[in-house]
Amino acid sequence: xxxxxxxxxxxxRLAVPLALSVGTYGLVFGMLSKQSGLEFNESLLMSLTxxxxxxxxxxxxLWTAPLPVAAIVLTTFLVNARHLxxxxxxxxxxxKLSWGQAYGSLFFCADENWALAVKExxxxxxxxxxxxxxxxxIYVGWVLATMIGFAGGLMVRDPAAWxxxxxxxxxxxxxxxxxxxxxxxxxPWCVAGVGxxxxxxxxxxxxxxxxxxxxxxxxxxxxxxxx
Amino acid sequence: MxxxxxxTILGMAAVTYFSRIGGLWLMNRMRTTPxxxxxxxxxxxxxxxxxxxxxxLTKGLPEFFAGLLSLFVAWKTRSLVAAxxxxxxxxxxxxxxxx
Numbered sequence: 001x002x003x004x005x006x007x008x009x010x011x012x013r014l015a016v017p018l019a020l021s022v023g024t025y026g027l028v029f030g031m032l033s034k035q036s037g038l039e040f041n042e043s044l045l046m047s048l049t050x051x052x053x054x055x056x057x058x059x060x061x062l063w064t065a066p067l068p069v070a071a072i073v074l075t076t077f078l079v080n081a082r083h084l085x086x087x088x089x090x091x092x093x094x095x096k097l098s099w100g101q102a103y104g105s106l107f108f109c110a111d112e113n114w115a116l117a118v119k120e121x122x123x124x125x126x127x128x129x130x131x132x133x134x135x136x137x138i139y140v141g142w143v144l145a146t147m148i149g150f151a152g153g154l155m156v157r158d159p160a161a162w163x164x165x166x167x168x169x170x171x172x173x174x175x176x177x178x179x180x181x182x183x184x185x186x187x188p189w190c191v192a193g194v195g196x197x198x199x200x201x202x203x204x205x206x207x208x209x210x211x212x213x214x215x216x217x218x219x220x221x222x223x224x225x226x227x
Numbered sequence: 228m229x230x231x232x233x234x235t236i237l238g239m240a241a242v243t244y245f246s247r248i249g250g251l252w253l254m255n256r257m258r259t260t261p262x263x264x265x266x267x268x269x270x271x272x273x274x275x276x277x278x279x280x281x282x283x284l285t286k287g288l289p290e291f292f293a294g295l296l297s298l299f300v301a302w303k304t305r306s307l308v309a310a311x312x313x314x315x316x317x318x319x320x321x322x323x324x325x326x
Contacts, residue, residue: 170314212277
């Protein structure tokens, strides 16, 4: 595997549509972060250092005073744990790269450019910088969108009056559909959903998210078939 | 920036970066099992469902129908933007109709 600016630029170019799509919910995050009480530099820092849309949006649901630090960090890890599998999937190609190239590129590993990179590597792409290039354009889009969304949050006084409070739900629904792996997800998801609804009735705060996730994924863990 | 906020953000960043490099690091050293892979890849879906279900099922009729519409549009168009516009637009309309 090589690692050159050519691969970087190719990845960059092919991921531009992905960056626009990610930018859309970057705007939602930016606005939501303002509503949740973050300052501009806090919102920006989060997007710069975390760069993981779903977990950032969920963190905004948990963002209360006093800040439940452990709950937020734990939930972030749970939501992002799938990256472990994504990094592992890149091993056949990334084992041939240097330490710096591999672990540096992985900072910029988002769902979308990961999927694109795996597809291209399987097709014979030899330039390991492809992932980095795609990730970088998405990163730029994400950070810019955060800032613009935040500015938008400053301008909109009452987001609920425009239905904007529903924006993150709509985004989650769209992302959820993208994550659907087929019929095997039906029961775990129903279990997670029912568990979350019931937990929301009886438990304070956002515990229902962890309960639903725990119940649904437990079913997945216990699954016996080899499909 | 509040100290707690900074710690939270950096904590999030640390676990996220760890999740990004951990897989490669582990795979270079051992085998993952299909069960573990399946479990890990099921997590984001379960988290999203856990957030969406109460938001759509326990808030009111506008949210319920807006959620249903967003789901349908997301499924058919695979477009996040379309789902977003549908959701926000329909919840706004429905909230104004269903008084």
